[in-house]
Every structure is written in C-alpha cells, then in structure tokens.
Amino acid sequence: GEYLTKVMVQVEDLEGRFAEFDEYIEELTRKREEIYEAFEGRKLALVEQRNRRAGNLLKSAERILAGLKHRAASLEDINAINGYFAGDLMVAKLRDIVTELRDIGDTVKADDLQTRLKSLQDDAVRQLKDRKELFVDGGNVLKFGRHNFSVNTQELELSIVEHDGTPCYHLSGTAFFEPVGSEELLSTRDVWGQQVVSENARVYRSEWLAWQMLQQAPPEGDPTLEQVHTFMAPRYSEGYTKGVHDEDALKILTAVLPVHRPLGLLRFGPRVRALAILFWEIHRTTPDGKRLEPLITAHGSMRRTFGGASAADHPLRVELERALASFTSTSAAAGLLISVGDTSPAEMAREAAAYLFEQLASGGPVPVSAEAAAGTSEFKLALNTRNAGTEFNKSIEPLTDDPERRFLVLIDWMGGHLGVSTTAAADPRFTPALAWVAESAAHWLRGGIEQRGVMEISSIIRTGGLKGLHAVIGEGGSYETDYHAFRERLSRFGNHDVPAFEACTRLKQKLIETRRSEIRLDEFKAKVMSSFVRNRLINDVYLPIIGENLAKQIGTAGTDTRTDRSGLLLLVSPPGYGKTTIMEYVADRLGLTFMKINGPALGHAVTSLDPMEAPNLSAREEVEKLNLALEMGDNVMIYVDDIQHTNPEFLQRFISLCDAQRKMEGIWRGKARTYDLRGKKVAVVMAGNPYTEGGTKFKIPDMLANRADTYNLGDILGGHLDAFKASYIENCLTANPVLARLASRHQEDVYAVMKIAETGSQEGVDFKGNHAPAEIEEMVSVTRHLFDVRDTILRVNQEYIRSAAQEDAYRTEPAFKLQGSYRNMARIAGKVLPLMSREEIRGLIMDHYKNESQTLTQGAEANLLKFKDFEGVANETEKARWDAIKKEFMKRRLLGGAGEEDPVGRVVAQLSGFQDGLDSIRSVIVEGGREYAKPQSLSENTIAQLRDIIAGLRAVPVEVDIKVVPVQEESGPIQRMDRSEAAPLEFKPEVRQEDPPT
Known part of the structure; x- marks a missing residue:
C-alpha cells in the first residue's frame, strides 16, 4: 500500500505538470490503471502465498498436537x-x-494453536489427577x-458395517444401525467381508506381498528379509505385521522363484494359453491378424537386439487385448474356458x-506343459487301443474350416477319455484336468x-513354517499350491478384488463424511472445559450424589449391578454454577455419548418428538437430535x-x-417407533434455573418430578x-494470573x-510442588482478597435465591436479581492483584x-441499593431512597397492577388499606382486653406493706378512710398491670387518732 501510494503520487505530479496536453493525460490515465492492476495482482499473489504457507503450518501443527496428546496421556507424574x-x-x-504464523x-x-497447546497441558494434568484419584x-x-x-x-465414530446382511451406518459403542441404501455400495458386495486391502478369504496377505515383489521388483538372486522390509515399508495401509507377514512373504517368495524363473511363458x-492359441488360429488369417503378426515379430526382434522389457501399455498389445x-464375449469356446475357473472375461x-x-x-x-504333452500321448494311445482313430477323425475332419467348433469337439473327446465332462466345469475338482485338456486340444488344433x-518343469510350490493364520496355510504352517493356481488367484485379486476394495473404501468414506455432516457427529462428543476444576465440593459432594443416581440409571x-434401571437426575441452580460443565465432565470420563438438547431452541411451542411439527429449523434439529439419541x-x-x-407437555414424554x-x-x-431401553446404558439428565422469569415458566410434571x-x-x-x-x-x-500456576500443580x-x-x-x-517464597506470598495475598470477594458473592447468591423463591404476592420489596455465581467470581478474580488494599477490592x-445491574434496566437502581443495604455500605441518602422505593413498591402492590389512572383500582386499594388498618386496631384491642381481663396478682412488696398496715391498725384504734385511685390514665394505652412500674394500687390513708376510752 505504501509503495502504491508513492507511485500514484508521482503519477499525480506528472498529470499536474502536463495538464494542458490531452494526449499525455490519456496516457497517464492508462498508466495509472496498469500500475494499480499490477500492484493488486502482486498483492493477491502475496496473500495467496501467505495463506498457503499458513495453511501448511497449521496442518503441521495439528499433526504435532495429535502426537503430543498421546504422549502426554502416557505420563504418570505432574512434574513430568x-x-x-x-x-x-x-x-x-x-512454538x-x-x-512464524x-x-x-x-x-x-x-x-x-497457543490456546490449544495450553489446553492440552491442562487436560493432561486433569486426566492424570482423575486416573490417580x-x-x-x-x-x-x-x-x-x-x-x-x-x-x-471407544471413540464415537461413524462407520459402515454389515448388519443382518445389509450395509449399515454404525456409531461405535452404541446400538445405532441405519441402512445405507446406496445402490453403488450394494454393487460392491463381493468385498464387504474384506478387512484389509491385502487379504481376503482366498488370498493371504503375505502371498500378496510376495506376488507384488515378484511383479514389480523381482530379486536377481535369493530374496532377503531386508528387501522385503524395504518393499513393505511404504505399504502401511496393507496391514502387515512385522515378524509375521514379512517373514512369511520371504518364505513364499523363496519357494515361488525356483518355479517362476524356468517356466518362461508357461x-x-x-x-x-489355450484361449490365446484358439483366438490366433481364428484371427491370424484375418486382415487384422495379417497386419499384427509382422509388427509384433518386428518388435520382438528389436527387443532381442537392443534389450528392454515388455510394456503392458504397448499399442500392439492393447490392440490384441481389445480383439480378445x-x-x-461372443465365442462359446472362450466361454467354456472362462467357466472352468473363476477368472473374469x-x-x-x-x-x-x-x-x-x-x-x-x-x-x-x-511352449507345452508336461501335463498337456502326457495327456495328448495318452489320448492317442487310447484311440489306438480302442481302434477309435477312424471314428475320431470322422468327427473332426468336417470341422477343418471351423476352428472353434473343432476345438469344442476335441475337448469333448479328450475330456471323455479322462472321464471329465465339460458340463462339470463348475465343479472345482475337475478344474485342473479340464485346464490341461484345454491346452492339449489347443495344440492339437494348431497341428500338434x-x-x-x-x-518338463514342476509347477508345485511348497514351503513351511508360516506364522500367519489363513485358510491357505495348512497344519503346522505348511503351504502348498500350484503355480498357475497361485498366479490366477493373485492376478484376479490384484486386477479385481483390490480395485473393488479400494473403490468400496473410497465410497464408504464419501458416504460417511456426508452422513457425519448431516447428523453433526462432532457435537455429540463430550468436551471438558479447559477451566474445569474438580474441586473438593465436586469430589466430595456432587460426584457421590451423581454416582448414586447413575447407579440406578x-x-x-461388576456382578452386583442393578437390572431394574430407572430414574432421572434433575439439577437446578441459578446460571453459572456449572450444571452443564459437570455433566459433560461425567459423560467424558465415563465415555458416554453426550446428547445435549437445548431447551431455549425447543421453546414452549414444541410438545412432541415429531420433527415435522417443530415451529422452526433450530427446534427441528433439537428434536431430531433427541430422536437420534433414542x-x-x-x-x-x-x-x-x-x-x-x-x-411441560414436552417433558411429559x-x-x-x-x-x-x-x-x-x-x-x-x-x-413412529417405541424405544425399549430396559437394561441399556442410557442416562437421562435435566437441568434448569427455577428462578428464571420469576419461576412462572418452570413447570415440571408431578409424575416426572416424582421420578x-x-x-x-x-x-x-x-x-x-x-x-x-x-x-x-x-x-x-x-x-x-497469579493463582493460575496452581491450576497445573x-x-x-x-x-x-x-x-x-x-x-x-x-x-x-507443606507444599508438594516447588514454589519460591515470593510466589507463595503473592498467592496468599491474592487468596485473602478473594476471600472477601467470595463472602460478598456468597451473600448475593443467598439473597438471590431467597428473593427468587418468594411469591410475588408476599413481597415487601422489589425482587433481587443480582447473581453471585462462579462466573461473577471469575470475572472479579481476574482483576485482583496482590498489592491491592481492601478498599480497592471493595x-x-x-x-x-x-x-451487572445495568442489564436489569428498570430494576437497576433498586437492586444496587438493595446490594448496598445488606452489605452495609449505603449512605443516608441511599438508605432513604431505598426506603422510599420499598414504600412505593408496597403502594403499587396494593394497586394490584390496576394502575394509578384506574378509579376502581384506587378505590379497591384504599378500601384494602382501611381494612388492613382496622384489622390491626382490632387485633390490638382484643389482645389488650384479653390481658386486662385476666386476674391481677399483687407483688410481694405490696403484700408486705399491707401486712404492716394491718398490724398497725390492729394495734391502734383509729378510723381509717381508704381511697383507691387507679394510677393508669384513661386516655393512655391499656397496659398489663403486673408489668407496670408503679404499684397496681396506691393507698392514701387518712388517720385520725382519738383518746382511748377510759
């Protein structure tokens, strides 16, 4: 961009200098466009190059991460x-x-990548702790x-397996089998039972390895194990086991070579060979045959002169193959030869x-095999012995101009001599004999x-001491086969079975990838959050109670497992307490497929498990996910x-x-299906926040809650x-950041x-890890601050739960909606530093x-004042404001939602207020009257005074006028007399003393 700007400035300068020359202006305009296009083209090239480099680096890093994961999982110590x-x-x-990125x-x-590396380390430590504890x-x-x-x-993977004779999608570790329904896959039925590309029911993988070496890299001398290893190394997909298949392949190859080398074209x-001879006898006299024969002969002369091997794709050979x-496809004789074995046309x-x-x-x-030569001689001898030569000649002479029919008659006669009928070609017992009969007939056809x-070469291959297991290996590891049968089996395997297996494998991979994306398989694998901590509460409280429930489900x-499985685990809490996190952790550790059904995506409109009834696409996907889990x-x-x-109707299901x-x-x-999951390893867990929306939407069917x-x-x-x-x-x-070191210790x-x-x-x-004194001091200082934070958040949590659980009709103040969860704790903890004071923490x-209160919109002020009130940090102004809000809240509650402008609502509210006041007065009067009506008892002091007065009166004749005056005023409140500070009665005696009588 900088260089483009500089060049453009120069062009602008030139335009200014030659503004009066139109031809220059036009040329400069064209040059400006050329410059811009050149810079843009170079820019795009650099961006593409950088993106390719970044992509290659990312792939390399992902391979490294995969290796690190397996290596870290094998370590047995946190320090390690x-x-x-x-x-x-x-x-x-x-790193x-x-x-470089x-x-x-x-x-x-x-x-x-940096985050994934850190998460990998944390997960390795977490898994190690779990393994040990x-x-x-x-x-x-x-x-x-x-x-x-x-x-x-078992990892949750999608594969295609044969189930009840049908290829099905299968999720490992589950009972999920779904027919594939691909006609292309059904056409590959022949290779469904083949496990690896190098072996099937008829071919042992060491045979295939030896055959490939024979075809592609035949050793000049005796083969060695090192040559086998070199040839085997890049063929890792063929599933060879070192020490077994390599050594068996060496023994087979060692036995094959002494037969293979001298056989030549045999x-x-x-x-x-019989098919080739029959074809050439018919085809050589045709124009194409006359044209091909000298060309092929000349090619052979060139090879003998200058050397060189035959090429499979030589044009003359390809032309012969097309003709054959x-x-x-049309010859009856060729059909008979093909039917003798299992080689395809x-x-x-x-x-x-x-x-x-x-x-x-x-x-x-x-070339003629010894078996064919002997068979021909025996046939001639039999004709002479039976005096059947004339009869035989009569059978074949009329067919001199028809080589194919003559060939069929020869096979019929020679087969009859051996007692082998051509109608028994499908019987494997007659296959070798018919093959030699066909060769003999072909040579007879061409003139003898x-x-x-x-x-005179034996074609039998023998060896022993093989270590593998296969049907072709005899007792004690012995191995014996005919070279031509060996060649035919391996040729068919390489030309038909291997390509069919590879095509089937590619098709399976394509189908699996398509189906994987359809069902979103990766979403079902439980993934533990990198921040998850198996703390003491989880370890000592939550995991045991979860274990108690899962034991039922x-x-x-062991042998004491329950067979009467039932139950449901219901977790409730305000948001941020890790309901989903802990259950995903449990599912991951138990190896369960974690099918999370998102409640908000379902909504209140979903009442059934029919995806077609879902109101939107997201709800439909969640319903389909639930059906997939079933x-x-x-x-x-x-x-x-x-x-x-x-x-709730959905939950009833x-x-x-x-x-x-x-x-x-x-x-x-x-x-529609009914799923019977008795005895199956299926756990049902539900989670929710009962305090959301005032609890008005949290409704669980009684019969479900009971379970x-x-x-x-x-x-x-x-x-x-x-x-x-x-x-x-x-x-x-x-x-x-200070305490993060402890998480990995x-x-x-x-x-x-x-x-x-x-x-x-x-x-x-005592510390198990090595920590410097300064580090310990910092961690302790931060932890002290976090204690203060924790105490406040805990009080907020308790107030939130108390307020949310209260019925609106009984409230005396606005609902408290600020939360004190682990999320709130983590947000504040990230800002705490060791050197902070308590005031800064506050x-x-x-x-x-x-x-946090800003998200409550209209309730922000009330919630914040409530928070300050129970924390004891509200000033006088804030306290007064909070009292005013509570009074206004009570006033609005009395209105019952009718509003200030509704006259009926105002009258009802006033009458309700009067009724409450009258009820209060009535209760006070009734209580006071009840207390006043009770019998009164005199105190001990009063009784003692009365006794003294009575004694004095008895001793002195006096005239006493006693006036009893209640101390309590009539206008004052009624009090319990035994609780009054004054004596219940006040005596004012008037005493007049008279002279005693004389």
Whole structure:
C-alpha cells in the first residue's frame, strides 16, 4: 500500500505538470490503471502465498498436537507433564510454528494453536489427577462415591458395517444401525467381508506381498528379509505385521522363484494359453491378424537386439487385448474356458493378450506343459487301443474350416477319455484336468505338439513354517499350491478384488463424511472445559450424589449391578454454577455419548418428538437430535438443558423413560417407533434455573418430578458449607494470573495456600510442588482478597435465591436479581492483584455489581441499593431512597397492577388499606382486653406493706378512710398491670387518732 501510494503520487505530479496536453493525460490515465492492476495482482499473489504457507503450518501443527496428546496421556507424574511441555523438541517446534504464523501476520491461527497447546497441558494434568484419584482396576473402572462404573474407551465414530446382511451406518459403542441404501455400495458386495486391502478369504496377505515383489521388483538372486522390509515399508495401509507377514512373504517368495524363473511363458496358465492359441488360429488369417503378426515379430526382434522389457501399455498389445475381449464375449469356446475357473472375461482377455504378444514377439516354439504333452500321448494311445482313430477323425475332419467348433469337439473327446465332462466345469475338482485338456486340444488344433516346446518343469510350490493364520496355510504352517493356481488367484485379486476394495473404501468414506455432516457427529462428543476444576465440593459432594443416581440409571461395574434401571437426575441452580460443565465432565470420563438438547431452541411451542411439527429449523434439529439419541439406544447421556424454557407437555414424554418401563415414543426417518431401553446404558439428565422469569415458566410434571433425584447446585447442601465456600476460590484459579500456576500443580497446594490465607500462619503447611517464597506470598495475598470477594458473592447468591423463591404476592420489596455465581467470581478474580488494599477490592466488587445491574434496566437502581443495604455500605441518602422505593413498591402492590389512572383500582386499594388498618386496631384491642381481663396478682412488696398496715391498725384504734385511685390514665394505652412500674394500687390513708376510752 505504501509503495502504491508513492507511485500514484508521482503519477499525480506528472498529470499536474502536463495538464494542458490531452494526449499525455490519456496516457497517464492508462498508466495509472496498469500500475494499480499490477500492484493488486502482486498483492493477491502475496496473500495467496501467505495463506498457503499458513495453511501448511497449521496442518503441521495439528499433526504435532495429535502426537503430543498421546504422549502426554502416557505420563504418570505432574512434574513430568510440565517438564515435557517445557522442554520437548516437538513442543518447541510447535512454538516455532506459532512464532512464524505471527511473523506472517496470521495471528488468529497463532493464538488458536497457543490456546490449544495450553489446553492440552491442562487436560493432561486433569486426566492424570482423575486416573490417580477416581480410576480403579487399571483405568477401566471409575469410582463416583461408593459406586464403580465401567468406562467406555471407544471413540464415537461413524462407520459402515454389515448388519443382518445389509450395509449399515454404525456409531461405535452404541446400538445405532441405519441402512445405507446406496445402490453403488450394494454393487460392491463381493468385498464387504474384506478387512484389509491385502487379504481376503482366498488370498493371504503375505502371498500378496510376495506376488507384488515378484511383479514389480523381482530379486536377481535369493530374496532377503531386508528387501522385503524395504518393499513393505511404504505399504502401511496393507496391514502387515512385522515378524509375521514379512517373514512369511520371504518364505513364499523363496519357494515361488525356483518355479517362476524356468517356466518362461508357461507362467501363463493352461486355460490362458489355450484361449490365446484358439483366438490366433481364428484371427491370424484375418486382415487384422495379417497386419499384427509382422509388427509384433518386428518388435520382438528389436527387443532381442537392443534389450528392454515388455510394456503392458504397448499399442500392439492393447490392440490384441481389445480383439480378445471382443472374442471372449461372443465365442462359446472362450466361454467354456472362462467357466472352468473363476477368472473374469476381462482378466482372461488381458492375460491371453499378454501371452500371445510375448509368444509372437519371441519367435520361438510354442511352449507345452508336461501335463498337456502326457495327456495328448495318452489320448492317442487310447484311440489306438480302442481302434477309435477312424471314428475320431470322422468327427473332426468336417470341422477343418471351423476352428472353434473343432476345438469344442476335441475337448469333448479328450475330456471323455479322462472321464471329465465339460458340463462339470463348475465343479472345482475337475478344474485342473479340464485346464490341461484345454491346452492339449489347443495344440492339437494348431497341428500338434512341438516336442521342442515341451518343458518338463514342476509347477508345485511348497514351503513351511508360516506364522500367519489363513485358510491357505495348512497344519503346522505348511503351504502348498500350484503355480498357475497361485498366479490366477493373485492376478484376479490384484486386477479385481483390490480395485473393488479400494473403490468400496473410497465410497464408504464419501458416504460417511456426508452422513457425519448431516447428523453433526462432532457435537455429540463430550468436551471438558479447559477451566474445569474438580474441586473438593465436586469430589466430595456432587460426584457421590451423581454416582448414586447413575447407579440406578446405567448400572454399576461388576456382578452386583442393578437390572431394574430407572430414574432421572434433575439439577437446578441459578446460571453459572456449572450444571452443564459437570455433566459433560461425567459423560467424558465415563465415555458416554453426550446428547445435549437445548431447551431455549425447543421453546414452549414444541410438545412432541415429531420433527415435522417443530415451529422452526433450530427446534427441528433439537428434536431430531433427541430422536437420534433414542435410536442410539446405548451408552448415551440425554441431557436436556434449560428446561424452564420448554413446555411441560414436552417433558411429559420422558415419564415412561424415567420409570421402570424405560420406554419412550419417538420418530425416526418419518416412522413412529417405541424405544425399549430396559437394561441399556442410557442416562437421562435435566437441568434448569427455577428462578428464571420469576419461576412462572418452570413447570415440571408431578409424575416426572416424582421420578427424579433433584439437587440445587447453587444452594448449600447440608453439612458442606466449607466445601461450598472453597469451591468459589478453586473455580477461579485459572482466571487470576497469579493463582493460575496452581491450576497445573498439585491440588493439595491449592488447599495449602487457602489455609495460610485463612489462618495467617504457614506453620505445619507443606507444599508438594516447588514454589519460591515470593510466589507463595503473592498467592496468599491474592487468596485473602478473594476471600472477601467470595463472602460478598456468597451473600448475593443467598439473597438471590431467597428473593427468587418468594411469591410475588408476599413481597415487601422489589425482587433481587443480582447473581453471585462462579462466573461473577471469575470475572472479579481476574482483576485482583496482590498489592491491592481492601478498599480497592471493595471498589472492584462495587464496580462489578454496578455494571451487572445495568442489564436489569428498570430494576437497576433498586437492586444496587438493595446490594448496598445488606452489605452495609449505603449512605443516608441511599438508605432513604431505598426506603422510599420499598414504600412505593408496597403502594403499587396494593394497586394490584390496576394502575394509578384506574378509579376502581384506587378505590379497591384504599378500601384494602382501611381494612388492613382496622384489622390491626382490632387485633390490638382484643389482645389488650384479653390481658386486662385476666386476674391481677399483687407483688410481694405490696403484700408486705399491707401486712404492716394491718398490724398497725390492729394495734391502734383509729378510723381509717381508704381511697383507691387507679394510677393508669384513661386516655393512655391499656397496659398489663403486673408489668407496670408503679404499684397496681396506691393507698392514701387518712388517720385520725382519738383518746382511748377510759
């Protein structure tokens, strides 16, 4: 861009200098366009080059990551894992790729690789902790609480397998079988049972390896194991096992070569040679035959002169093959020769063309096998013995001009001599004899056997000590076969079975990829979040209660597993408490397919499992996913998330699935089905937030709730307050840069830091990892700050739950909607630094909830004032404002939603207020009257005073006038007399003393 600007400035300058010359202006305009196009073309070329380079680097990095994952999974110590990711050469190579990607400007891919590398390290540490603390019996059994569960180690993969004679899509580890329905795949039925490209029921893979070496790289001397290894190395897809198939191939090749080398053109089987001779006897006199023969002979002379091997794609050989293919499709004699064995017409034509081409090019005698020569001699002797020569000649002489029919008569006579009928060609017992008969008949057809062409060579191959297992291997590892049968089997295998298997494999891969994208297979694999921490609350509380429920649903490992499986796990809590995270973790560790059904996507409109009734595409996909989970039928966790957004009628569909019947109605591929999942490994889990929307949408059918084990993850379960409080700290470790080091270390170190922060003393605290004193001090300081944050968030959480669980009719203040979840804790924890003061931490908390309250729109002020009120940080103005809001709230509640402008509502509200006031006055009067009517008792002091007065009066004759005056005023409130500070009665005696009588 910079250079383009500079050049354009120069062009503009030239335009200004020659503005008066029109011809220059036109030329400069054209030059400007050429410059711009040149720069744009170069820019695009550089971008494409950079993108290609980035793509290649990404592919290389992904291969490295795959290797790192397997290597890290085998390490048995946390320090070893950290050391591996710190110093391994492949890790360093990956970091170099990240740096190179940054250098070429592709920061997106660089950041992604760096994140994946860090996640891989964290996941390796997490898996190691789980293996040591949760797994038993060598890693195949997982312990949750007091229950053990078997672990499925199969990856969820889609494949095509034969099921009940039909190719079906199959999801590994499940009971999912779906017919493929591809006509193209059905046409490859012959290779369905073939497991690898190098072996089938008739060919042993070591035979195939030896045959390929014989065809492509025949050794000049005796073959060696090193040559076999060199040839075998790039053929990794053929499934050879070192020490077995390589050694067997060497033994077979060693046995084949002594037969193969001296056979020459007899390497071609007798049926092939008979077909070639018959064809040439018919074709040689035709114009094409007369044209081809001298050309092929001349080619053979050239090869003998200058050397060189025969080429399979030589034009003359190809022309012969086409002619032979046409001949085999119309000739009855050719059909008979093909029917004797299992070679296809195309293969017979190919082999016959190769033999005929080599025979004509060699210019030598036509080779004859010892068996054919002996058979011809025996046939002649039999004719003489039976005096049948004349009769035989009468049979063939009329057919001199018809080589094909003459050939058929010869086969019929010679076969009759041996007691072999051509109608028994399908019987494998007669195959070798008929082959030699066909060769004898072909030589008789061309005028008889050339004795110089007869070759007394055995075609039997024998060896022993083979290590593999196959039908062609005899007892004790012995191996024996005829060379021509060996060649025919292997030729057919290479020309027909291998291409058919490879085509079938490619077709399967194409079909699998298409079906995989249709069902979105990758979404069903449980993936543990990189920030997940198996803290003490999860380990000691949640996993045991989840284990108790899963023991009822999927059974336990061992012979004591339950067969009466039923139940439902229902998790409720405010958002951010990890309902989905913990269940995805459980599914991942148990190897269950995680089928998450998204409640908000379903909505309240979905009431059935018929995808066609879904109101929109997203709802339809979720319904199809649920039906797919039922179709899987085993090793699956059906997780329905955010059920507060679903219709109760939809949830009713799960009632029979969650009881002992374990059945559910579903629809798959447009057909209604009843799924019977009794005894199957199927877990049903639902999660929701009962406090959303005031709880008005959270409705669960009673019969479903009755079958569920319900737990609130956002509330404190009995007796586990410390674990619940500690979970806030443990879950935010990765969010804080200072505490993030602890996340990849021993869990005991986390508790050690928390103990020091809580007690203020390091006495008796030991760390398993190596931490510098300065690091420990920083971590302790941050943890102390997080304790303050945790306490505030916990209070917010408790107030949120208390307020959300309250009926609107009973409220005396606006609903409190600020939340105190793990998410809130993590957001604040990421900003906490060791050197912060408590006032700064308080400021962080206040800023966080001030921002959180903004999303509440009209309720923002009330929620923030409520937060400040119960935190004790509200000033007088804010307290007054909060009191005013509560009064106004009560006033609006009295209106009952009628509004200020509704006169009826105002009257009803006023009357309701008067009634409440009168009821209050009435209750006070009734209570006061009840107390006043009770008998009054005098205090001890009063009684003592009365006694003294009475005694004095008795001693002195006086006249006493007593006036009793109530102390209580009539206008004052009625009080309990025994609780009054004054005496209940006040005496005012008037005493007049008189002289005693005389």
